[in-house]
Amino acid sequence: MALTMSYLTSMKNVEAIFNSMLSARAPEKFTTRFLEDLGFKSSNDRLFIGVLKALGFIDSNGVPQQRYFDFLDQSQSKRVVAEGIKEAYEDLFNLRKDAQNMSNEEVKNKLKTLTQGQKGDRVIDSMALTFKTLCNYADWTETSPKSIPITNSENKPNDQGKMSTSTTYKSGSTSMELHYNIQIHLPETTNMAVYDAIFQSLKKHLM
Structure with missing residues (x-):
């Protein structure tokens, strides 16, 4: 099953955390301490580490992966996020190739099906909002050929x-x-x- 169970309970700092990551050097390990050093000390913000793991930015130990380093190139940062979303939510994109364009209600209904009703409404709401917030940040445009x-x-x-x-x-x-x-x-x-x-x-x- 290619569907991350990681989610956020607050979406307000998603863009700010990504932007702070762009302005800082990649750490040896992305830890709660590093997140606090970036200025995000709320317990809600700590859940972002799990999302980064799901997106393939860091491994299970918090060590930055190639996608993290690709993200630091600001000319392609948001497209790199889109790549991570496609992998983390592969099951959604298997149901609809432009899943990023689904409404929040559509995402919730699909997630209920994919999780086979094992997640409560509150969790499904948070999962859907996390997906939509990430999608809204990401760049889904394809690179146009120059010739x-x-x-x-x-x-x-x-x-x-x-x-x-x-x-x-x-x-x-x-x-x-x-x-x-x-x-x-x-x-x-x-x-x-x-x-x-x-x-x-x-x-x-x-x-």
Whole structure:
């Protein structure tokens, strides 16, 4: 089951804690003491350590992982959080690939199903609010490619059933030509119409 049971009981400091982490060096271990040094001394804030473990920022001992270090790059911080959310709440995203866009009520209903009714309403409420608060902080936009194709792809099958593809890209004042080789395993048959159908389909969908 890929659904974290970690949750917060207060959401007001989520963004502030993330921002404080960005302005501080990663500790050897992310402990309650370190969180207090960042200025968050409430017992409610301590639950954030469990959330960081669920997001893959720190291991079970509080040692920062690669995702923590990736997060410190402010050009991608919120996208890194989104990656962690997808892993921590994988079961939600299996039910709906854009789970981050679900309403709070929808999230609660899904969580009730996923936890098979073993969690009380108060816990489900906190789990849902934690998920929504994290999602609201995260950046869900995909990185846009810097280059766009300016010529059609040319696909040519050869005798071995391989497809060679050539595409030219242009970005600014420079151009770049990329070549792709696609290998196709053809079924054994004496009916050439089967091969003709396969190559016609490839030409239709890969052009």
